[in-house]
Amino acid sequence: MGLNKAAKVIAPSSHLLDIATLATKFDRMRAESSALAQPLEDEDCCVQSMPDASPVKWHLAHTTWFFETFILERFEANFQPFHPAFRVLFNSYYDGVGQQHPRAQRGLITRPTLREVWAYRQNVDQRMQQLFSLAWPEDSIQTLAMLIELGLHHEQQHQELLLTDIKHLFSMNPLKPPYKSVEAMFEHVQQPVPSGSEAAQWQRFDGGIVEIGHDGAGFFFDNETPRHRQFVEPFSIASRLVSNREFMAFIEDGGYKNSLFWLAAGWDWVTQEKLSHPLYWHELRSQFDATWQEFTLSGLQPIALDEPVAHIAFFEAEAYARWAGARLPTEAEWESAAGNTPIADHQGTDYFGRVWQWTTSSYAPYPGYTALEGAVGEYNGKFMVNQYVLRGSSSVTPVGHTRLSYRNFFPATARWQFSGLRLAKS
Amino acid sequence: MGLNKAAKVIAPSSHLLDIATLATKFDRMRAESSALAQPLEDEDCCVQSMPDASPVKWHLAHTTWFFETFILERFEANFQPFHPAFRVLFNSYYDGVGQQHPRAQRGLITRPTLREVWAYRQNVDQRMQQLFSLAWPEDSIQTLAMLIELGLHHEQQHQELLLTDIKHLFSMNPLKPPYKSVEAMFEHVQQPVPSGSEAAQWQRFDGGIVEIGHDGAGFFFDNETPRHRQFVEPFSIASRLVSNREFMAFIEDGGYKNSLFWLAAGWDWVTQEKLSHPLYWHELRSQFDATWQEFTLSGLQPIALDEPVAHIAFFEAEAYARWAGARLPTEAEWESAAGNTPIADHQGTDYFGRVWQWTTSSYAPYPGYTALEGAVGEYNGKFMVNQYVLRGSSSVTPVGHTRLSYRNFFPATARWQFSGLRLAKS
């Protein structure tokens, strides 16, 4: 079946930057994508491990296509496409831009090669820099800046997906190759302190009328708007994420074997797919004992018990919560709670930067939501059915791509994202 | 795959009736089920036309099983089941009661025959009347009354499903047999006045904090509770349902051929299933012209253009609304609007009794919702995922089964229900 979704580009409103700043930001962001691909072989970048995932090469080309199609085609004098076929090959789902290559066949495109895609990136980057060097009237600058910001946030979404998808690909290989060594993974960032070693606390909120959604300062996607009021009953939310240790207790208590913990459709799914643990867990059995390992971007590793559980579906999160005598939070509860924790505290909490957190809210338009005009804004809401909202961000979300009002969304069975949960109760 | 849902029995709270009234009500309700089966042949009652539907015989037996299992087994001295195998054969989805016969194979059960199922019904009805004739302590009466009311509302749900499912079965037969003649359909009730001949009006509501859900007086299912507050932005809602005439304009405007009107998953579905009109519409083409007919419980009939469009999926309702420059209402909007139309007016409006109305709300627990104890209350919420709420009631909903707070729910692709839509806008 496959998702029609890859990265959910949604039209932004943004405070505007000056052109020079944009040019610098553009170069840095594009370089970060390149850096992510450095540890990979050409072959790693070509293959698609399932219809929901895309090849790395496709991510690199599609983000480039975005700038070529929505900016160069509009602003460049005598625009000529780098390659006429790329308009179709690297279009994800914009019907307004024309046809798309079938999503499930992205992995069959061995040509253009990765080498040619690098050339495509270089070409578009140079033409973008040339654009930046020109003098533009103020209103063009505004449009340009808006589209570039949009393109850069789009690029960041694909940076996260690139890591998510390569992890899935490598997990399918019996050699279980690492993307980077553990040391290399953390050479630029401080390794986070495990979060689950102390008991979680219930934090109480009074509810009442709260406001959620983006307030219009800085970049945002339009599914975060309009900012609006919701009435929230009093609720409690956990001070930290559910850990691997806690999730293992659920497994050991027969969590995957008892229909009473599950939504009916979740139970059908677990039974059909014969699931008994999170996506990347492996139980190694010897004659003496059994130990659990987890496939990571650094290969197979012993499960870090005090880390947040990751790579679970909505159905698993929901079943865990019922087993634990709690429930998932709603979007409004999550956003109120996260927003009422001092920002400084976010370093010490795990609302952001660890795992995306499933909410019980289905992905739906906010009251008064309207789509933007034209192909960029095309279909902003077209994924708003049969998906559930995740909040926060994950360990592979690029720095600067995190927002209190950010709405991520996936179907109730999606597991290959870095997705976990935080408990709530009424 | 199939639904795990047939009739959604959910635990009630009820104002209590005296035993004699209950006994009378019981007899009348059971007789109504029998009457519904009268026009049918034995073979009609045995066959299952698709996994989502059930045979008429199964509906008749399952509703009987409900009384036998939840009431006789508990209250009857020296309880003996009518037939030991029926506990499994006619259990729908109550894990607490044990195993269930596979839903998709309900149509293979040619034995027990319909004749034996009638005997089963008669036997249970007699034993129930015997129960009614005994003297019970007050608390037993309370429990008994609660369970009987639940069983009767459960029976009503299956009365509606019986008609819904037999319509589907007959629609699959090239002979297109009628269930009843047009005249017979309306011999007991006044034929409704077509509703769509005048232009719909927008009725404006101010929003603010509204209360929805059941207030506890009279019978209700627990998914209607707790009554709670929601914040609703100002909105408008149409004074009447969308008619066949209006829906035909959508078709003629290329509604089924333009992806821009559809949710992405809806477009995939329409394309995959090659859909171009509501479920029971048939276009008869001659060399001169094309005319539309609709399969009804009275066989093929010319489409009544001013009647509400029926048998459309959530995806079709949602696409129609986008095409019309409007949207579906939320549950809270629908309930506020319907509740603020004087009850007397309900006769003149079509909030109830014509078609179930898709809302944009996914089926989710109300804040503070909790499931009841035991098998009766088992799984009250286990269907709360990937389904959309429908409000109101339909032309085949039994009299007395209609409530302002009633929440019906089906997946976004379900079409065999009597489902239509009412427009809203912000």
Place this chain on the structure above:
Amino acid sequence: MGLNKAAKVIAPSSHLLDIATLATKFDRMRAESSALAQPLEDEDCCVQSMPDASPVKWHLAHTTWFFETFILERFEANFQPFHPAFRVLFNSYYDGVGQQHPRAQRGLITRPTLREVWAYRQNVDQRMQQLFSLAWPEDSIQTLAMLIELGLHHEQQHQELLLTDIKHLFSMNPLKPPYKSVEAMFEHVQQPVPSGSEAAQWQRFDGGIVEIGHDGAGFFFDNETPRHRQFVEPFSIASRLVSNREFMAFIEDGGYKNSLFWLAAGWDWVTQEKLSHPLYWHELRSQFDATWQEFTLSGLQPIALDEPVAHIAFFEAEAYARWAGARLPTEAEWESAAGNTPIADHQGTDYFGRVWQWTTSSYAPYPGYTALEGAVGEYNGKFMVNQYVLRGSSSVTPVGHTRLSYRNFFPATARWQFSGLRLAKS
């Protein structure tokens, strides 16, 4: 997917009978079909348990359609069809006669009811008797006799399928209803002596040029022609069929768990379908032991160990043979061997009347085979791909429907037929 095959009507050549004899024979054969349906309820006759099977009602109607379409339509003055829709509803696969109702939806046709189908049979039978009473020119008599003989053999094929299909339907019912009691099954025929109690003997044949196929005397289907020569190497064939006792030894030796015994496609099938025994075997496990039962037309019965194993697929027969150090015979070997056992002996042997016997021969045209003209002969060979030939006949094959040259055929995975095996070796 489903078979496109129900009964394989193939054009006959026949020695001609006089009209009166035909009329008598016609009545007797039609009455036998009616008698087969007597133990059944209306509901039993309506349901289709899988796409490969057909409802009893359909068998009764289709065989009637055959006489109406191929005889009455041609010979009756002022022919009027009994019901215009039946031409499509009860056409199996004759493109020359026009459209066919989809095979997998035969079970949805609750109307016409069984009662109406009985009326259809009666009507056609009367019109047929009227035909018989007329004076016909000699060449018409020849054609008529040929078509009637064909229709009667066609009817016999459906008599066997009726029992085969009702057995499958009842096997799907947890109540495991019997079609007839054991006593009733054998009230007209002598219960056969179990065949497997003594060790099978190898009977040696010299091979050389042999002739197989029908020699033209009496009725035959055209796939049995032309009679032709084949060169056969010396071979041995078992004096009796493989018994349930022997097949159980295969199971107990891990026959279903060892890929080395199976064709690669057979192993995939066994693994995919999780098979571990013949279709209708049931292992009843208590805490002390396990006993095997077999579902029969008389309900669940202890397995008769010395009876021939039945209801196994080509893949299972082939795997058993490899396990036993032998192989399946070819068609030519089987026909040579069966033909060289004195006919008198057939009473004492089990070449006929117990189970159809899988051969290693794929179903292909004999050299020089040609299809007949017109719709009756349409598609004689259209099933000659990806099917394997079975020889002999079974315990439910009607008396008089057995022939040395008879070629039955089914896909390598078909199990619901009364199919077993006889070993051979080079």
Place this chain on the structure above:
Amino acid sequence: MGLNKAAKVIAPSSHLLDIATLATKFDRMRAESSALAQPLEDEDCCVQSMPDASPVKWHLAHTTWFFETFILERFEANFQPFHPAFRVLFNSYYDGVGQQHPRAQRGLITRPTLREVWAYRQNVDQRMQQLFSLAWPEDSIQTLAMLIELGLHHEQQHQELLLTDIKHLFSMNPLKPPYKSVEAMFEHVQQPVPSGSEAAQWQRFDGGIVEIGHDGAGFFFDNETPRHRQFVEPFSIASRLVSNREFMAFIEDGGYKNSLFWLAAGWDWVTQEKLSHPLYWHELRSQFDATWQEFTLSGLQPIALDEPVAHIAFFEAEAYARWAGARLPTEAEWESAAGNTPIADHQGTDYFGRVWQWTTSSYAPYPGYTALEGAVGEYNGKFMVNQYVLRGSSSVTPVGHTRLSYRNFFPATARWQFSGLRLAKS
């Protein structure tokens, strides 16, 4: 589902070569495989376009695995595998050698990279040459020579599959990349003279007892044995293959639209898959006309009308033959006819070297066929079901891999092979 078959390695009997000749032959054959991969990018070599096809890298590794597993492991002192995981990764279907990586996931193995596979090949080649340099007792030489010959013929099968599979992969790419230019394709060999420009002649054969199968001189696979007698009726066979021009006449005559030309299962397949022409044909429509092109290893080219039609399934070949008033030959007819055309003539005829030719014979063991001992000979016959034999060889069959008795085989729906047809009639 996918084939379990890639290259059909079957145990040979062979006349023996001296070691030095073997060493030279080994080097030459291995170099030819390398040469075939030269025009390809690393990415081209990694991807699997469908479950039936394998990545080029897999072909290169699997053929190397064959020598490592069946020769080095047995003859090399202190054998150490190049990489312990390769035993599973590059095992195709030898259960005797242990587990196999799932066939449909061969394309997910981005590691080992192509570079590492080249190193694997080099390593095994060197170790093989070291073996060749040792002094061996005579019986070891015999075994060694037998296994090496087997390995080299196995390698040749994969050379053909490599080209077949890369053609399929490239055909899925909208850029339709060429493997080699037309000129480069024929730089080493003389471009064949088109074969279909003159009317085909019927060549008459008397039939009678013929001998087919391999006579034991030189290399062969065991499915070609034992040589045995068959009785063949007189028949005629066409002097040349069916051409593209002739096949186009079939299309233009409604060949793909008329069920009467097709086997029932073939018609279901054509309808289901919406087929209307051979696999690699493309109809380019302008407003003025329509022209046909064919995807080739040199990219899209105008269809060469007088070349043999290629890339058709058994079902298409069989339907064409019926349309043409003829039929496919049997194996025995084909081998008799091809064997009775003077070998010199084979240059002038097209029995070999153009397209594989479907026969009407299902793939079955010859009388007296027995499998060899051990893993090399494991499962020689395990594919002998639901497949049809093709005879001759194709334009991508390696020189020296052609034999009169060679039996290729594929399911009736396989189209990605270079498969066509030659007509026969009785």
